[in-house]
Amino acid sequence: KQEVTQIPAALSVPEGENLVLNCSFTDSAIYNLQWFRQDPGKGLTSLLLIQSSQREQTSGRLNASLDKSSGRSTLYIAASQPGDSATYLCAVQNTGNQFYFGTGTSLTVIP
Amino acid sequence: KAGVTQTPRYLIKTRGQQVTLSCSPISGHRSVSWYQQTPGQGLQFLFEYFSETQRNKGNFPGRFSGRQFSNSRSEMNVSTLELGDSALYLCASSSRDRSQGPLHFGNGTRLTVT
Numbered sequence: 001k002q003e004v005t006q007i008p009a010a011l012s013v014p015e016g017e018n019l020v021l022n023c024s025f026t027d028s029a030i031y032n033l034q035w036f037r038q039d040p041g042k043g044l045t046s047l048l049l050i051q052s053s054q055r056e057q058t059s060g061r062l063n064a065s066l067d068k069s070s071g072r073s074t075l076y077i078a079a080s081q082p083g084d085s086a087t088y089l090c091a092v093q094n095t096g097n098q099f100y101f102g103t104g105t106s107l108t109v110i111p
Numbered sequence: 112k113a114g115v116t117q118t119p120r121y122l123i124k125t126r127g128q129q130v131t132l133s134c135s136p137i138s139g140h141r142s143v144s145w146y147q148q149t150p151g152q153g154l155q156f157l158f159e160y161f162s163e164t165q166r167n168k169g170n171f172p173g174r175f176s177g178r179q180f181s182n183s184r185s186e187m188n189v190s191t192l193e194l195g196d197s198a199l200y201l202c203a204s205s206s207r208d209r210s211q212g213p214l215h216f217g218n219g220t221r222l223t224v225t
Binding site for chain 1: 117146153156169203213216217218
């Protein structure tokens with residue numbers, strides 16, 4: 001069964017810092033990997049989707065990379081802002097069409 | 112384009128009762144999946160429907176069931192509610208035929224069982 005781990009569980013940084021969130025998974029036979037953010041009491045907002053054949057995806061200040069062979073993905077956030085404060089979740093989709101989620105990293109950006 | 116809509120947003124039920132949650136996917140999306148989110152277990156997959164057929168199922172007891180209609184709208188039913196069923200129930204839709212991704216989530220239904 002796919003196991004997804006996110007480290008750290010919580011992170012606090014001052015505004016303007018660049019930061020990296022980590023996601024690791026145990027089964028490298030994935031179809032794709034998706035990063036989400038979740039605000040308190042809300043649903044998940046899709047940030048980036050990386051297909052298994054891709055190495056990275058970029059959207060604005062966000063860059064996600066994927067190393068399938070080592071079972072790792074990182075989400076890089078440049079020039080962090082207080083509005084980036086949220087929980088960030090990664091999810092991997094196995095070839096069996098099911099998504100497995102990590103437990104998330106709770107990010108706080110201090111003004 | 113309207114996003115994924117879940118109703119109701121909040122529900123309070125008593126142990127032993129049953130509940131039905133509703134999800135309207137993004138227009139044109141044929142895959143709908145359901146997840147349970149709790150502080151202790153995180154996001155857990157319940158089931159996925161595609162073109163009115165259940166395509167995948169997670170490890171939940173038979174008290175949890177669902178269905179999908181011809182217009183792709185989906186409902187999830189939980190019978191004989193237990194205190195441990197208190198959670199945020201999230202619905203996600205996807206447009207792709209061969210796989211689920213990318214997923215687009217609704218804001219969820221917060222179920223409280225007393």
